[in-house]
Amino acid sequence: MVDFDMMDAERVMQFLFALRSKGVTDKRVLEAMEFIDRGLFVKGHFASRAYDDLPLPIACGQTISQPGVVGLMTQALKVRPRDKVLEVGTGSGYQAAILSQLARRVYTVDRHRRLVKEARRVFDRLDLTNITTIVGDGSFGLPDQAPFDRIVVTAAAEDPPGPLLAQLRTGGIMVVPVGQSDAVQRLIKVTKSEAGLEYEELAPVRFVPLVEGLGQD
Ligand code: SAH
Numbered sequence: 001m002v003d004f005d006m007m008d009a010e011r012v013m014q015f016l017f018a019l020r021s022k023g024v025t026d027k028r029v030l031e032a033m034e035f036i037d038r039g040l041f042v043k044g045h046f047a048s049r050a051y052d053d054l055p056l057p058i059a060c061g062q063t064i065s066q067p068g069v070v071g072l073m074t075q076a077l078k079v080r081p082r083d084k085v086l087e088v089g090t091g092s093g094y095q096a097a098i099l100s101q102l103a104r105r106v107y108t109v110d111r112h113r114r115l116v117k118e119a120r121r122v123f124d125r126l127d128l129t130n131i132t133t134i135v136g137d138g139s140f141g142l143p144d145q146a147p148f149d150r151i152v153v154t155a156a157a158e159d160p161p162g163p164l165l166a167q168l169r170t171g172g173i174m175v176v177p178v179g180q181s182d183a184v185q186r187l188i189k190v191t192k193s194e195a196g197l198e199y200e201e202l203a204p205v206r207f208v209p210l211v212e213g214l215g216q217d
Helices: 009-021 029-036 046-050 065-078 094-100 114-124 161-167
Strands: 084-088 105-108 131-135 148-153 170-176 187-194 198-206
Touching: 009 029, 009 046, 009 065, 009 148, 029 094, 065 094, 065 105, 065 148, 065 170, 065 187, 065 198, 084 094, 094 105, 094 114, 094 131, 105 114
Parallel strands: 084 105, 084 148, 105 131, 148 170
Antiparallel strands: 170 187, 187 198
16 A cells, blocks of 8 residues: 655655746745645545646545645745745645645635635644634735735636735735636736735646635635
């Protein structure tokens, strides 16, 4: 039987090699991705593919993002050790777990209660005590916790949601996929300065859509 709790040395090497070949070169990001075992966030039938550079299905008809894309998004965020980070779209919890290694605190929101509950279980198992999980519509952000130093949205909106831009601290960075849900989307990096918002296009991506309101389960 294969033990998915521990990545063996060869699998780790291949995983990191694939990340580097996708342009993920930041040492802290690579270390965090080496430490957080993606196998813990993929359940059932697809667990054997956890170390491939592929998006995979998770509960509630959602997907865990491709490791290469998680790496590029995390790298683009330039998270600093004292940062307070908001993630919209907990999904499996994989992205939040990586952010927890780089930031002071991570708030992660999902509209599906079941996904939040399952992600929480993995965070507890890994003793990731600096992640706060919330069930809710993350497109409105978390006004009580704002402003955030960094915001990452892991579901595609037609435009970066206004409330999230408002809750980004001056000097902050937000990474968000934008575009129609059934088309190729663009990953955008938004930097907020005294002068206003600056947009940079990073890569073509494909994410599930950002949906209004709470999920059924
Ligand atoms: N970051 C995740 C992948 C996210 S998939 C991971 O690492 O596994 C996108 C997630 O966004 C889904 O779980 C979906 O339920 C969630 N989502 C979509 N619209 C949302 C909204 N308005 N508020 C919060 N979560 C939302």
